[in-house]
Amino acid sequence: MTRLHTDDLAVEAPALARALIGLLLVTQxxxxxxxxxxxxxxxxxxxxxxxxxxxxxxxxxxVMFGAPFHAYIYFIYGTSYCFNVTAExxxxxxxxxxxxxxxxxxxxxxxxxxxxxxRDRDLCRxxxxxxxxxxxxxEDNGADLVAGTAIWLAGPRPPAARIGSSRRVGxxxxxxMRWRFYAAGNPYLSGPRSxxxx
DNA sequence: CAGAGGATCGGCT
DNA sequence: GCCGATCCTCTGG
Numbered sequence: 001m002t003r004l005h006t007d008d009l010a011v012e013a014p015a016l017a018r019a020l021i022g023l024l025l026v027t028q029x030x031x032x033x034x035x036x037x038x039x040x041x042x043x044x045x046x047x048x049x050x051x052x053x054x055x056x057x058x059x060x061x062x063v064m065f066g067a068p069f070h071a072y073i074y075f076i077y078g079t080s081y082c083f084n085v086t087a088e089x090x091x092x093x094x095x096x097x098x099x100x101x102x103x104x105x106x107x108x109x110x111x112x113x114x115x116x117x118x119r120d121r122d123l124c125r126x127x128x129x130x131x132x133x134x135x136x137x138x139e140d141n142g143a144d145l146v147a148g149t150a151i152w153l154a155g156p157r158p159p160a161a162r163i164g165s166s167r168r169v170g171x172x173x174x175x176x177m178r179w180r181f182y183a184a185g186n187p188y189l190s191g192p193r194s195x196x197x198x
Numbered sequence: 199c200a201g202a203g204g205a206t207c208g209g210c211t
Numbered sequence: 212g213c214c215g216a217t218c219c220t221c222t223g224g
Contacts, residue, residue, distance in 0.1 A: 058209075060208085060209060077214095079206060126218070129217090170217070
């Protein structure tokens with residue numbers, strides 16, 4: 001596992017969403033490390049109505065308007081947290097929702113956090129599920145994902161996998177935009193199968 | 199396996 | 212008040 005440099009990452013939200021596929025997301029809690037490979041992402045930008053930043057800066061979405069490559073975490077449906085990597089230069093509200101991870105290390109810890117009976121395949125399949133498995137929560141909001149020590153992004157980038165794109169999942173505005181990206185053929189993807197043809 | 203519906207609560211109008 | 216960048220369970224095929 002290697003540290004990233006900000007030069008390794010694209011700033012614009014759709015480009016960053018693509019660039020994150022294949023990289024590792026790491027959390028360390030009380031000395032316990034969990035690692036997942038990013039296999040599915042979605043880009044959001046203040047110029048389009050599906051983005052939280054579309055209606056301007058608020059207390060909740062403030063970090064989307066800050067520096068890129070920081071964690072934006074929000075609570076949804078009274079049940080789940082979602083994890084984003086902020087994108088775009090400061091002042092522009094953008095982000096990348098991480099929708100699925102392939103479990104790489106600390107799989108037993110992930111399983112314990114997710115509860116009995118959850119198949120390995122489902123541990124990090126979905127934005128809310130991966131937050132539970134990786135113990136990501138509101139305390140991580142605003143964290144620097146390049147320099148961080150509790151949650152951070154890591155390399156190396158594996159040999160380039162083929163990346164598919166589709167419409168985004170679970171939104172009702174700007175449904176036609178193809179800003180969802182996924183590692184083609186990967187078995188750990190979320191969303192309807194029909195959106196992830198190999 | 200796919201689709202439908204309820205749970206649950208903070209943010210914003 | 213309303214509704215959501217979701218999850219889980221149940222139902223039917």
